[in-house]
Structures are given as structure tokens and as C-alpha cells.
Amino acid sequence: MSVLRLFTACLLLMPLAAQAKAPVIEIEIRNHLFQPEEVLIPAHTKVKLVVYNRDKTPEEFESYELNREKVIMGGRKANIFIGPLEPGVYPFFGEFNPKTAQGRVVAQ
């Protein structure tokens, strides 16, 4: 039982421990394209991406390199926290329109 209690306590405390202010970067999806395609962020820093889907159709923000996936309905926005990242290039794409919706996060 004590393990269960500890687990619950950890679960409850997690958001408090994790939620610190992170710089916000906005991205738009328009005509199945990410704007901007390249997002520069500071390395070793947690960043909040706010992705606005300006299309009518849904899109899924997906990145294998960033370990992120989130469905964004048409006309809606989504918050996605990334990092802290080592310097490098991290591609992302729109899973529903992967041919056109391509972008990358550059951590430097």
C-alpha cells in the first residue's frame, strides 16, 4: 500500500515540479504547410511550442526525434513542450499531410 501511496504522491507532485515558465514559440499550419518551417530554439532549454492549425482539416504534429505527437483539429491550437535539447536538428511533420507539412526545430 505504501508503494501505491508514494506513486500517487509522485503523480500529484509531478506537474508542480515540472511546470516552470518556458519560452513560447508559435507555429502555424496553413494549407498543410508549417510556417515557419524552421524554428530556432536555445539548446538545453525547455520550450513551449504553440501550434495553430489555420486549416479546416485536422492535422497531427509528429516528430520521432522529439518524441512528440498531437492531433490538432481544424481551426484549433495545441501546446507542445519540447526540450531541454542538445544542439542539433530535430525534424517534425504533419502526419496527415507528410508530403507538404515538414519542418524542423534547430537547437543551438
Added chain:
Amino acid sequence: MLINSVILVLREVLEAALLISVLLALSVRLRLSLSWLLWALPATAIAVTLFAGFLDVMTDAFDGAGQELASALLQAAVFLSLAGIVYFCSCRQRQASSPALPLALLMSLAATCALTREVSEVLIYVAGFAASPDHRTAVFAGGAIGAGIGISMGVLLYAGLRALRFLPFLNVCYVLLALIGAGMVMQSTMLLEQVDWMPVGQQLWDSSALVGEQSLTGQLLYAVFGYEATPSVVQGGIYLFCLATIAAAWALPGLSDRTGVLDDAS
């Protein structure tokens, strides 16, 4: 467009298809009624309608973390159901008269929760393109092919499992359920990291050069083990904890048998 649809739908269908195959094979071998599947299907239909229908409202809830929390809850529910299934199967393996109802309920719950998120995403995707005459045919055809491949792999797994002798069969099923369950919990930790409900731990390793997550092998490994090319220390720890939990669920009925024997002897 066609290939994209095949891959997207296959990715979603594969994991649920493999899980349901293992549960079906277990039910048949342990002589359980398959009625749990009949309960799971309407329950899934309702859950998918709610999930897909309210996704935009859900996404904005909890300061933008609602979608991830709902998905993580579904995945945690699958894991707990699987741990329960392993426990009750292990009981039934030792005593054929042990109750079958908890197993049926847990199998139903596991199948419903595993299917809800995956089917919702496919539904949102297909519905999004249904209005576009340019893409509609390719999306429908690709989706059907992807679902077909996913279900075929489930059928293959089912046939492979049925070909095993009883004990090895059970052990392989338990191992598969443990891996699928732990993989689901690991995915949910990633979702919680994504909305900043969980701290991002240090990276444990990077095997993306060896097996890319987007490769076919990567996708298969993802469906079975929840494969991540770049897992964090926290995720690795949680994965091992989940495997240990299922191992304990498997061992528990045997331990109580043994204690019983000792009590009798004294």
C-alpha cells in the same frame, strides 16, 4: 497519399490488433467465453464517438493538457487491465474452476481502451479527408489496405500462438502482454512530458541509427515493445517497473499455492 494512409492506419491498427490476438488466443486456450469481445465492440464505438467528437474541447481542457491526459489514462487503464488479466490467467492455469468473469471484464476493458485512441485517430484522419474529392479515394483505399495489413499481422500472431504447446503458449502470451503493457505506459509518460506534467529525464541511449522509429522494423518493435530510439532514464525505469509488476501478477497465484502447502504441512 495512398502510401501515407496505409502507413498511418497500419501504425494505429497494429498495436491493438496484436493485443487483441493475444487476448483471443488466451481466451480460446483457457476455455473462456469470447463474449468479452462482444461487449468491447459497442463500448469502443461509444468511446470513439465521444473521444473523436469532443477532441477539440478535450485538447483545451487542463490548460491544453486534456488530450494527453485522456490518452495517458486510457493507456494506464490498458496496462492495469493487462496486469489483472495475467494474474487471473495465472490463477486459472492452476485452478480451472477459478472465476472467469473478472477475466472477461478486464479483457473487455483492455480491448476497449486500446482501441479507443487508435480508432479515434483513424476516424479523425479519414473524416478530415472525406470532404476532399482529390484525396478521398486514396485515403479510403490506403486506410483499408493499412487496416488489412494490421489485422493480418494480428491473425498471423494468433495462428503462431495457437501452434504452441500449452505451457510455452501461456508463457509467450504473458511476455507479450507484459511488453505491450509496459510499452503503453512508456508512451503515456511521453505524453505527460509533452504537456509538461512530467519532467524530461536524461536520455538513456540513442539507437536511431540502428533501428529508426519510422522504419518498418521500428514500427513493429513500437507496436510490441513500445520501442523508442531515444528513451529517457525515467521512461526506462517506468518500463522496468511495469514489467516487474506484470511478473509479480504472474507469480502471485503460485506463491499463495506454495504458502498454502506449507501451512498444510505445519
